[in-house]
């Protein structure tokens with residue numbers, strides 16, 4: 001790192017509330033920003049939300065609100081979460097901000113005028129979840145490899161970015177700058193994408209299909225593809241093209257992402273920058289995925305982990321520590337509440353908590369509540385001094401290389417070494433005879449000075465704990481602490497007033513059965529028992545859908561004309577999950593002896609059967625074609 005540092009997180013989609021994955025990336029960015037400030041660098045840290053596109057428009061429609069209202073609501077959840085997790089971002093960008101829209105349009109115009117955006121015909125398989133077209137060979141059994149859903153076949157005229165033109169340049173650039181994308185496994189992944197010819201990128205969506213986006217400055221019948229919009233946030237926040245911030249921070253820009261969005265960041269973004277005449281970012285840092293007890297986190301599995309639940313239950317610093325200590329940057333990690341509790345008890349309560357509490361108790365007792373310096377270090381004392389200073393260098397090295405777990409391991413080695421020093425030096429024995437006074441002062445000073453260095457080293461990860469330790473050591477200027485003062489032994493001032501506080505990390509007990517943070521999806525309560533005679537009263541039939549249409553003014557309802565041996569009309573609440581045209585010809589199950597009722601002025605003569613899950617409704621289907629009108633029992 002040079003004298004300035006710029007770190008970004010992905011801007012998160014507003015189609016779902018924040019979970020532990022978003023918290024991880026943002027906390028890592030915060031740790032880096034805090035570290036860089038500690039190292040005396042001019043630092044800029046940005047995060048925000050990505051609000052345009054199909055995904056958001058669809059989620060808003062489901063929630064029956066406008067896309068803007070929907071985006072406002074979820075964006076606020078992110079914005080309000082970060083301070084609660086002690087995240088110190090300098091800016092929070094939304095892609096709906098006016099200055100961002102202006103920047104996106106200025107880049108589009110520039111690239112268009114340079115001839116790198118052209119109009120053409122596109123057809124292919126489009127996955128709404130990924131917001132992108134797939135080539136047939138990329139699909140697995142005809143399904144999107146990420147979402148396991150069937151993509152729609154779409155054909156339309158669109159604008160394209162001449163990405164292919166920059167393929168050779170990008171390959172050369174990555175070869176010349178081996179740590180452009182890191183860790184190495186992800187650089188290799190990008191290189192292997194680039195072994196195949198790069199296709200031009202479709203960067204528009206016709207407004208007839210999607211209005212929720214940034215209008216193309218050269219054709220107002222189209223909006224911009226979300227990625228072309230979203231990636232540009234990283235320069236909007238710096239005031240591109242003229243801002244002072246842009247000049248200072250862009251040359252030292254570092255992006256932080258998980259592996260899911262490697263391709264847009266590793267390929268689209270550098271080629272877009274090149275086409276716009278902007279230098280590439282400095283580093284792309286890619287981490288792995290948090291899973292929950294080995295499976296993917298998802299709303300429908302009901303295992304989404306909410307960062308605030310963990311913070312409220314176990315404390316913020318413990319949560320931040322666990323995230324950084326548990327995951328090896330770059331690899332996947334499985335979250336388990338049990339292993340979290342284990343780390344709290346052994347590494348935080350036992351190792352660090354005990355060291356602070358024992359040292360402070362002895363210092364207060366033997367030094368009359370003040371820091372006393374002495375100048376008679378033994379070889380053992382010198383060893384501890386050297387170990388502390390070497391730890392500072394090791395931690396710096398780890399932070400520069402994104403090996404956060406190793407940084408924490410190094411600090412914990414120093415903690416354990418200091419704990420061992422207490423056992424070996426036995427201050428309580430020294431205190432028994434007055435002739436050991438200077439020796440006792442030396443030992444206690446060494447303990448307190450180690451604590452000071454440890455407190456600075458954990459600051460990026462556990463700022464609250466640093467503050468508490470500093471307070472106990474009588475250090476008033478917590479904000480003014482920097483890495484320089486950790487690199488030097490002996491900075492703890494004589495005469496500082498010491499103060500004992502409560503345990504830093506009380507031990508916690510893990511009770512599996514008691515309100516686990518990872519809640520398994522629960523079965524809804526079963527309704528009261530019915531007799532066979534009651535069941536016999538229910539008349540279920542197979543019916544074929546002949547026609548389907550929306551009911552004006554009813555967002556959720558569809559009017560269906562069905563055939564089940566006789567023709568009938570029914571009204572079904574499935575409009576948010578099924579398009580009318582996709583239903584014609586489908587066979588469904590209908591409860592046909594339900595008393596007729598009027599819904600939005602249309603008489604319904606039966607009720608179709610469908611599941612009612614968190615992700616919407618699914619019609620009951622058949623594994624082979626049934627006869628229309630057949631009874632279902």
Ligand code: MSP
Nearest residue numbers: 010011012013021022025050230231257258289290
């Ligand atoms: N909007 C795009 C990013 C545009 S950036 C110009 C997007 N948004 S997202 O909401 O899906 O966020 C993806 C990012 O969230 C990941 O890259 C990662 O930073 C974080 N994570 C989401 N789930 C995660 C895990 N399960 N594990 C770790 N990080 C995860 O993609």
